[in-house]
Amino acid sequence: MFEDTASALFGVEGLQVTGVQAAPDGGIEVWVVTDCQAAAACPDCGTVSGRVHETVVTRPRDVRRAGAAVDLRWVKLRRKCANGECPRKTFTEWVPDLPPRCRITARLREQAAHEVAGRGIPPAEAARHAGISWPVAHGAFAAAADPVLGQPASPVAHLGLDEHRRGRARFAVDERTGDYAVLADRWHTCFSGLDGQQGLLGQVEGRTADDAAYRLAGATPAWRDAVRVVCIDLCSIYASAVRRMLPHATLTVDLFHVVQLAVKTVGDVRRRVVRARYGRRGRCGDPEYGIKGLLARNLENLSSGQFTKILDTLDRDRYGQEIAAAWIGKEKLRDALNLRARVTGSVPCERQVRDRLFSFYDWCAQHDDIPELVTLAKTVSRWEDQIAAAVITGLTNATSESLNRLAKLEAKLAYGFRNPRNQRRSVRIACTRGSRRRSRTATSTETRTVTGRKPIPANFEGPLIEQAAQESVHGLVEYVKAHLPDHHAVAGGPPQLTPDQLQLVRTVAEREARRLDISGKRAGLLADAMVGVLTAPPAS
Numbered sequence: 001m002f003e004d005t006a007s008a009l010f011g012v013e014g015l016q017v018t019g020v021q022a023a024p025d026g027g028i029e030v031w032v033v034t035d036c037q038a039a040a041a042c043p044d045c046g047t048v049s050g051r052v053h054e055t056v057v058t059r060p061r062d063v064r065r066a067g068a069a070v071d072l073r074w075v076k077l078r079r080k081c082a083n084g085e086c087p088r089k090t091f092t093e094w095v096p097d098l099p100p101r102c103r104i105t106a107r108l109r110e111q112a113a114h115e116v117a118g119r120g121i122p123p124a125e126a127a128r129h130a131g132i133s134w135p136v137a138h139g140a141f142a143a144a145a146d147p148v149l150g151q152p153a154s155p156v157a158h159l160g161l162d163e164h165r166r167g168r169a170r171f172a173v174d175e176r177t178g179d180y181a182v183l184a185d186r187w188h189t190c191f192s193g194l195d196g197q198q199g200l201l202g203q204v205e206g207r208t209a210d211d212a213a214y215r216l217a218g219a220t221p222a223w224r225d226a227v228r229v230v231c232i233d234l235c236s237i238y239a240s241a242v243r244r245m246l247p248h249a250t251l252t253v254d255l256f257h258v259v260q261l262a263v264k265t266v267g268d269v270r271r272r273v274v275r276a277r278y279g280r281r282g283r284c285g286d287p288e289y290g291i292k293g294l295l296a297r298n299l300e301n302l303s304s305g306q307f308t309k310i311l312d313t314l315d316r317d318r319y320g321q322e323i324a325a326a327w328i329g330k331e332k333l334r335d336a337l338n339l340r341a342r343v344t345g346s347v348p349c350e351r352q353v354r355d356r357l358f359s360f361y362d363w364c365a366q367h368d369d370i371p372e373l374v375t376l377a378k379t380v381s382r383w384e385d386q387i388a389a390a391v392i393t394g395l396t397n398a399t400s401e402s403l404n405r406l407a408k409l410e411a412k413l414a415y416g417f418r419n420p421r422n423q424r425r426s427v428r429i430a431c432t433r434g435s436r437r438r439s440r441t442a443t444s445t446e447t448r449t450v451t452g453r454k455p456i457p458a459n460f461e462g463p464l465i466e467q468a469a470q471e472s473v474h475g476l477v478e479y480v481k482a483h484l485p486d487h488h489a490v491a492g493g494p495p496q497l498t499p500d501q502l503q504l505v506r507t508v509a510e511r512e513a514r515r516l517d518i519s520g521k522r523a524g525l526l527a528d529a530m531v532g533v534l535t536a537p538p539a540s
């Protein structure tokens, strides 16, 4: 092993430190000599030679010491081969960490490879830090990464498919027509396990059905059989690839994209209506413009003030009512999607989902004068089976989307890639880094539905109950009052309801809750609100 402390600290097997001094550029100059018996053996014939031909000093690159660059000076001997029949006349000494003709230590390559693969630093930056060239750093990274990525993926039960652009699309103006023509627009299709255990499973260049199918065809039959559910965006190309290669798997669509489409529809209607009404684009100061952000929000996240603002704005004329119809259509679609277990806490049955979707279609049919709403209904009906499956299984493509974000970040960090193969390697390494850190090898192939109730937002009950109480109480108050002839009979002190009367109010509230399709807990709140209205002192 090492003969002295300095050599042990330096840590290259076979080299002995003879001197260390500060270099003029702020680094450290380390002088070493060979301290290895095997280094005196001829690499061709293996004869140990004691005859020195000359002394040479080489300066191989080595890792930094405490942040400072190391200027390594290796004083080594060129020996004459003692075997007269050996074709090699002379040879220089070498150690395993610095093979013949190698000017970079193995540990420096390893460090550069680790910085790229393990820490996400681009090869160019790792090369700059190590004082080596980009090809060497990238080559070290590729040599380290390829064996890791070459391992076959474990089977997954839930597969996600998504795409991202490889770089920027390039256009050129057509000389004759003056139109823009696409020169290059390259995409990558990504495959990921939705349990998120393995990161990115693989990529393929292009985004046609054939591209995706080709990648799936490359997997083993056992791997394909293990896939139970495939989640995609609203993309018919991938749907056809999945039907072709994974005919047994259930196809679902990511519900985020369904809601996104509905929100876009509301925006489209609003823009068209505003243009029809004012003859120009909407702008700050228009009432419709003031609520455009609120229309995109979920109903349950609106405060009662915001809810009232929307109603007041849209209730004024037929233009506003057209926007309101689109907005209600969006919420009706969301009603169907909100049946998923993540929201309700229990897995819905298919009938429930289809019933609510029917109620959405029905609404759209009643407003078939709004072309955007009709288009939305047609799109949703085309994907109805996949939407219902997504609501029932509760699966989302969120894992694929998060990996897409990482893929795009990787391209930005590298200022774009010229070579698609290098891009795929870098992206794949970046998108499996987390799973390598967890070092999990086996993943579950069990199909499971996502359950677990999300906490109800604090302001959820407010607008809904208020609205329901306003609507139903005012409609029903006469009816209830008819059954409560003496509800304000107690003179002096606050009005009280008898137990029988309370029971009646509760029954009415429950019936109302069923009509409004709100849950039992909120039926109680509705009953409280009704009691509040009934026991309020009569306005004088």
Ligand SMILES: [Zn+2]
Binding pocket: 042, 043, 044, 045, 046, 047, 081, 082, 083, 086, 087, 088
């Ligand atoms: Zn020899």
